[in-house]
Amino acid sequence: MDNEERDNLVVQNLPLVGYLVSEICMRASHLSRPDLTQVGAVALIHCAESFDESLGVPFGAYARRRIKGAFADELRREDWATRGARTRMSEHSVMAETLSAKLGRVPSTVELAAALGVDRATVEAARVDASRTVTPLTDVIADMVAAAAPNPEDTVVESEHAAFLAAAVAALPEKMRYIVEQVYYGDRSVKELAEELGSSHSAVSQQRSEAMRLLRDGIERHYLATADANSVPHARVAPSRRDAYLSELGARTLGGATRALGAVTRLQGQAWEPAIS
Known part of the structure; x- marks a missing residue:
């Protein structure tokens, strides 16, 4: 064939x-x-x-x-979850569906906790676990190319992807940037980072998820040119904070029209050791 x-x-x-x-x-x-x-x-x-x-x-x-x-x-x-965590999420989901059918509405956290015989914190933790996803960093811009072997054009495109992504990560707010670098470049777990930063697992996970949404906004605005100032944002941070990120990313990449590959390559070669308070 x-x-x-x-x-x-x-x-x-x-x-x-x-x-x-x-x-x-x-x-x-x-x-x-x-x-x-x-x-x-x-x-x-x-x-x-x-x-x-x-x-x-x-x-x-x-x-x-x-x-x-x-x-x-x-x-x-x-899969990040243990078998026990998956069991708890399944029990939470089944009970939520049962109560919804009985009450004719979405049950409250207190009602779910009472039905399951657990405290409110356990129900909230199960909800956080059920909504958690782990997204490979490069998936936000990588396209699948069906080809038998790499060609010069593919190599240039891949280099541009990597260079822009490095700039997009570098432009993130300091704490988000540190978490993204450590998880995706340093191969560290969220649990390790939570212990290091003196924070909870869910807080670090939420920071990482918000960083991914900011990255998507930046890539769509300055790289793919599929979004503008009127587009619905993915990020849930304050508008002023999101605008500051997009402005910083635009400055680092010359607005996305001309990629500052030399400058970004230098960024990739730097040792990232930010002080996180």
Whole structure:
């Protein structure tokens, strides 16, 4: 099978990825649909590359099994929660649905806690856990390119992605920047950072999530040019704080129109050791 046939096979079967992602997200609402879609698309490409029609197995059936296997591998690899935490989240979800059907409205935290026989803090912790996701840093701008081997254009684009991302991280507020650098560049856990910073696990996790939303706003405004001052923001920080970040990022990247690759490369080479109070 040549590259054109492979690409056609992938395009024709992309709806299968969307269907399988929807199927799994219906059973587990805490999962990230974009992340699973990317994993499924990669698995579909691998299926098209290795498919042998002479075996008599329909491509759809073959791809379905491989995509589901890729989902399982990704969930095992990325899952931060223990079995006990997953059990608590499941119990919380079932009880919330039961009470909603009985009361005709969303139950309060106190009502959920009473029904589960636990305190209010336990219910709130379960809600935080259920809403928590971990997003690979480069996923916010990386596009999938189906190609047999890297070419000079791909290399330039990848370098530009990395350079802009380095500038976007460097422009973050100090504490957010430190957390992002340590988690994604230093391979440190949120638990370790919480202990170091004298903060709670959930507080550090929320800082990281807010940093990711700021990064997305910055990338859409200054790199992808898909957003402007009137666009609905992803970040939940105060508007003045978000505007200050976007202004700083625009200054570091010359507004996104011309990438200051030399300056950003120097930033990448610097030792990041900010003092966090």
